[in-house]
Amino acid sequence: MTSRTAAPAAYCDHCGLPVAAVAANEPRYCCFGCRFAAAVAQESGDTGQLRWTLTRLGLAIFFSMNVMVFTLVLWSYDVYETPLEHGEAAFALRDLLRSVCLLLTAPVLLLLGAPLVENAWHDLRHGIFGVDFLMLLGVAAAFGYSIFSLVTNGPHVYFEVACMVLVVLTLGRWLEATGKLKTTEALRALEKLLPQSVRLIKNNVEHSVALESLQPGDEVLVLPGERIPIDGLITQNRASIDEQIVTGESMLCHKGPLDTVYAGSLNLDGALTIQVTAPPSESTLQRLLDAVVASAHAPGRWQRAADRWTRWFLPAVVSIAVLTVAVHGATGGVQPALLAGLSVLLIACPCALGLATPMAVWAALGRAALAGVLFRDGDALARLAQVDLFCFDKTGTLTTGQPVVENVVLADPAQRCDVLNLAGALAAVCSHRLTTAIKQFAPEPPLAMPSGPLPHDVTLHPGLGVSADFGGVIGVVGLGSRRFMEERGWSIPESLREVLHGASADERSLACLAHGGSVRAVFFFREQLRPEAAGAIKQLQTDGARVAVLSGDHTAAVLAPIAAVSVQVHTSLLPTDKQKMLSKLGGNVVAMVGDGVNDAPALAAADVGIALGCGADLSRDAADICLLGNDLDRLIWGIQFSRATVQTIKWNLIWAFSYNTIGVLLAAAGWLHPVFAALAMAASSLMVVSNSLQLQNFPLPPSAAPAKGVDDTSDSHDGVNDALSALAGNGRAEEFAAAGGGLS
Amino acid sequence: MMELLLVFMAGFLGSSHCVGMCGGFALSIGGASPSLWRNTQRQLFYTAGRVFTYSVLGAFMGFGGWRLSREFPALVNAPAVLALIAGVLLVYQGLATANVRPRRSRSDGRTPCLAGSFLANFLTAPGFGNVFLAGVFTGLLPCGLLYAMLALAGGTGDVFAGMAVMAVFGLGTAPLMLLAGCGGSLLTLRRRQHMLKIAAWCVVLTGVVSLARGVSFLQLSASAAPACLFCN
Known part of the structure; x- marks a missing residue:
């Protein structure tokens, strides 16, 4: 993992968001609201308690x-x-009413003032001079003045101010904390996916142990329908595994002994024994979670700006309040001065300003993770919205990485059926992307006799090809590179020699099939474009961005459908050339999209590096944004989502800033009653919170959308099911049913 | 007095509408009670909480109405306008319940998240204090009938009169809510539907009375206005 995602310092014990101040060995809360909400939550967990808070x-x-x-x-x-x-x-009635007010205000002060005093005291001890302390001062002043007025028959009492400020402050902060908790809901749902206890197999006996206690080398048993709790190698049995949560791949994969499995993926139909290869704290799912949490901690540009303002805000507010008290005190007497000063403190509380960016970013990062898009930090999220030049790596990014057979050239067309059958039979026994292509090759016209003889004595020649003995009249058959043919001394007919010569000039990928001592056929392959690639690029261009393709080789023919929509294509670039190309193409904000394998320098050099298919290996790349799957539509989704997020942040900031400025002016002029100031303060923070939570209703990309009938917002009560259904792809239910059907 | 009686009737008969909205709360309050008597006690505390909130809101509206009519006596005849607003709201609400006007379809039925979690804590908690508080907060839930009544309370232009209107309204809603909370389904579906129909027209009637009152206020102020011109 890069240094940008270094472990953050501390998190609030209630909402899980980062806190600035670190105090050891005691509960940490990011604000008074969270402290209060945590107390409420603890008590509701314990039904025996009276829920006193x-x-x-x-x-x-x-x-x-x-x-x-x-x-x-x-x-x-x-x-x-x-x-x-x-x-x-x-007069008697007035005094009676005032005394009643005092009697009723005292309990409010005790009930709500006490926790606020506690919080302010806690902050002061840790060297934090917070707004809560100032407000307490204001409340105390209002109450003290009222008592003074009651005793000395003064003209005004302000018991209702003291009460309302306390109530609105507490209620507002608590609702705020509840909102904050919702921003991290998606993450907690992911965390809950893994079981707490696992079945450890030791000396053929099954023990139930805590997940945390697992060590590399341990063996665990995972039953059908269970989530795989840890990264490891399968040692016994086979199963269909749903890995979408980590790889973004919606197809099921079938795994057996010595295959790697990832924590968080779902074992559908086999009782697997798995040997642990990484401790639980470093499992794939945990690293994924860590990455998202760390990204929330990295302060973005917007956040730094807001922090800067907030730092200036508090001293400024205190000065304005003091000035207000002084001016009003000199001109209008003690009580308007007091009220105006309190109003200034209340309205200027920079809560909304402080929340404006982090709330939106936190809500957005969680939602994006649910959609399979991981942002390294809030900045990457904001930058993606501004990208005006997208550079794509070709192989593995725009193309699938799985070639297809383009055509076959035969030495003797009369042998077509036999040759293709032999190739198919030989390709079926080994797994290489080229043999996979041959396996999937459906020749046109179709073969008269669709199946051929079966090979035995299969020998793999690493880097060269495969050979096998088919026995009888056929004998040894070889499938592999031209070098393989030459090393084995198989002759190449003149007709094929010409074809091969032309091909090597074009660097086309190919495979030769030989039997009976001479080469009989040459298979030519081509890469295939991802089905969604052309649409995605067109979408980018419609949005006003330029698109360029940076390719390592010069087989650009595959890009024909994309080239039709006017894309610059640069071929034959070395990895370092790609990096240079980024600056040469000259965009204001440049994004590089690659698979993170051979384009790491370019990914790191671009303003926004975007890596595809990095779910199972988050630490590998230097990308700012990781798409868990290989789906370019997620990129489009990510761009739209980042624009929505930036929009939300902007509105939050504009709102909070103008509200504070106008409010302070009104309050300093003495035109704002403290009760209304308190209400406005709470309303403003809640507006910022709820505006940010709107991002959680942003529709997920179709491929990550939940199954029919399940609402895709995360305010359902069952966050886990929500996360699951969101992470499970379309048609997942059918596949699951098919897998189950196969069992029964 | 006549008016308060009508308000009580509107509350009483209109409360079949309340049972639809708040009956669930009443049921969940009684849910854990071991005996009928205990449940009734809890329901009484719950109702007392609601009536308390309504009264407070009524006091606010009465005060607001008084301030409006005092600040702008010549510009706006506040009680008249408020009475007219109340009348329109009540007639609308009544007609909607009586299915004369098409009802707005219930929006997705998702509970307001923050308020929901807040209320739930009180509803299920032991102790009468918590149930009372649950009533206090339920009284703040949005409700068309409540708003109409509040406008009526504002029209009185007096803190105590406003409180009285709302308290009487709250008391009017008590019997059926108690029944709903305690007996669950003492009333048959047919009877409840009948009740709903009568309730709806009763609400319409209250609205018409309020409208008439508003119109008479307006005429009063119209005749009074020239006098003011001469005064100044």
Whole structure:
């Protein structure tokens, strides 16, 4: 893993988001809301408890409602504007109402003030001079002044201000924390995929042990229908395995002894014994999770800007508040000064500004991971939206990496059927991408006799080819490179020699088939374009980006369908040439899309490096963005999603910034009552939170979309099922049924 | 007095509508209770919480109405306008319930996530205090009938009168909610449907009375307006 994804310092114990301050050996929370929400969550987990924290909030709201009603009565009788007209009775009524307000306010102060004091004290001890402390000061001032006013028969009381500020502050922060928790829901759903305990096989006896205790070399048993808990090698049995969660590949794969399996993939139909190759903390799924979590911690450009503002904001706000108190105190007396100062503190609380970027980025990173797109950090997410030049690697990126047979040239056309049958039979016994192509080759016109003799004594010649004895009149048959033919001393007929000569000039990939001592046929292969490649490139161009293809070889014919949509194609580039090409092509923000194998330098050099199919091997590449699968449509999805995210961040920032500025001006002028300031503060933060959570409703790409009937938003109660259905591809149900049907 | 009686009837008969919305809450409150008496107690506390919230909201609206009519006596006849708004809302709500006007289809039925998790904590908690609080917060849930009544409370232009309207309305909703919470299905489906129909027309009637009141207020202020011109 690159240094950019180094382990972050600490996470909030409630919402799982990164926290700045590190305090050892005690619960860590990123804010007062999370501290409060964690207390609520702990109590609701334990049904025996009285859920005191939440009851406390409820009671405080109840008392505050009472205070408000009595305050309304106080106001509506306007006893303090013209008390003399109403006489002594009005004074007595006013004092009675004020005392009732005091009696009802005191419990609110105790109920909600206490946890806030606790939090502010905790912060102060760790050297954090937070907004909560300032607000406490404001509340205390309002309450103290009211008591003073009550005792000295002063003109105004502000019990309702103290109550409402506390209630709105606590409620707002708690709802905020709940929103934050939702941004990391997708990740937690992924975490829960792995079982807590596994079946360890030791001396042929099965033990149930904790997943964390597994060591490389241990053997575990994974039954059909279970998720494979760890990376390892299969030692016994075979099974169909659904690896979409790690590789993004929606086809099932069939694995047997000595095949590698990845943590998180689903064992569909075999009881596998697996030898552990990596400790649980380094398993594929865990690294995937770590990468997403780490990406949330890396502060992006937007985040740094917001942090900078926030750093300036607090001292600025305190100065404005002090100034407000001073000016109003000099001109209008103590009470308007107090109210205006408190309003400034409340409205200027930079909560919304501080939340604007991280909330959107956190929500977006989780959603993207669910779609199989991993961003290394928030910056990559933002940069992708601005890319105006996309460079594609050819082999393995625009093409599938699995060639197909383009044509066959025969030495003697009369032998067509026999030769093709021999090739098919020989190709069937070994697995190489070229033999796979021959296996899949359906000749036109079809063969009169579709199956041929069976080979025995198959010998693999690494790097050269394969040979086998078919016995009888046929004898030894060889399939392989031209060098293989020459090393074995098999003669090449004149007609084929010409063809081979032309081919070597073109660097076309080919395979020769020989039997009876001479070469009988030459198979020519070509790469095939990914089915979605042309559509994806067209989409990029429609969106106004330029597209270029950087190819290592010069067989560009395969790109014909893409070239038709005016794409620059540069061939015969060495890996370092690709890197140079990026700057030569000159885009403002350049993205390189590759498979991360031979284009790593270019991926690292581009403004945005995008690697395909890196689910099983996240640490391998230097890419900013990893597409778990090989699907270029995910790239298009990622671009659209990053644009939506940047849009959300911008709106969040614009909203938070203008709200703070206008609010502070109003409050400093004394036109904003503290109760409304508190309400506006909470509403503003909640708006930023809910606006960011909208990103979780962004539709997933069709190939990652959940099965029919399942809602694709993550606010379903069962996050795990959601994650699963989102990660399971289309048609997965049918495949599963087919696999099950095969068993029964 | 006549008006409060109508409000009570609107609450009482309109509460079959409430049972649809809040009946689920009432049921979940009673769910864990060992006995009918215990359940009834819990329901009473729950209802008391709701009535409390309605009264507070009524006080706010009454105050708001009073302030409006005081601040802009010549520009807007606040009680008249509020009474008219209430009337329109009530008639609309009543007609919608009576199926005369097509009902808006229930939107996807997804619970409001944050409020939902908040309420659930109180609904299932032991102790009467929590049930009371559940009532307090349920009273804040959005409801068309409630808004119409609040507009009516605002039209009174007085803190206490507004409180009274809403308290009476809340008390009116109590009987059926208690029944729904305790007895579950003491009423047959047919009877409930009948009830719903009558309730709907009762709500319409309250709306018409409110409209008439608003119109008479407007006429009053129209005749009073020239007098003001002479005064100044």
